[in-house]
Amino acid sequence: MQLAGLEDAIGREVGEKLEHIFAGHNPCLSVQYMPASRSEALLLSDEIDGDFPRLPEFAPYVGAKAVMVPVPLISGKGVLVTSDPAIQSVDDLGAVTLGLRRGTKWSSEAAGGHINRIFLPSYDIVVDMFLRRRLDAFLIESNNLKQYEAQLASATKTVVRQGHAYLWLSKKNEKYLPEITRVLTQSDFQTLNAYDQ
Structure with missing residues (x-):
């Protein structure tokens, strides 16, 4: 699956963790880094499979075109x-x-x-x-x-x-939601405390 990640230090750190954790799983995740506005447009047009880090408040912007993986990637x-x-x-x-x-x-x-x-x-x-x-x-x-x-x-x-940020999948990839949730929950993935002072 091709994901879009925010092109900053936080996005890269989370992206590297995701790629590492999912290297031996199906689906295998690959990350491309880009500005948030571009990744949102690509997610909404089904040109990428997922986008992170996004807040729960992303829901009104994506409507029924995307689903949130319920495991926080970032807390802060x-x-x-x-x-x-x-x-x-x-x-x-x-x-x-x-x-x-x-x-x-x-x-x-x-x-x-x-x-x-x-x-x-x-x-x-x-x-x-x-x-x-x-x-x-x-x-x-x-x-x-x-x-x-x-x-x-x-x-x-x-x-x-204060809040959490998550991975959002395009609706066409909703079938992977249980597996991605399971892998994140059972892996050594630690929520990045990105906003801690």
Whole structure:
């Protein structure tokens, strides 16, 4: 089966684990890494067999075209980073500019009704704009945040979301759901605590 994984450190770590665990099983899983928006489009058009890591809230976007494997691949937190210690939630932002990495649905949902948002292609760009004061705040997974710890030592960091991410299979591959669930449950696969600070 051909899966799509998010092309970041988290996606690659989970993808390598999946390929290793399923190497001796049927189905055998192979991972291609790409942006989340592309993998979603490929999943919905049946051009790939599965997509990860995705939140349970992915369900409304895929409807009946995909099913979630009920074993979490990632467990963690989403973090709001600001330069103002008085800001403890997205609701506290007022009119300030909020940076979001394009393709991360959790951050769009966590941003709620905040109007002044900028979508950027990578966290490198998000952090750079924040450090140059072109963004007042941004949302990031805490595992990705670790890469920028030194640069953001004086920033205020507040956990705004906790949850799990899963593998989603295209509907045509639903027949593999019991076997994939069994292998993940019985293997040495450990849920990646990707957002732990």
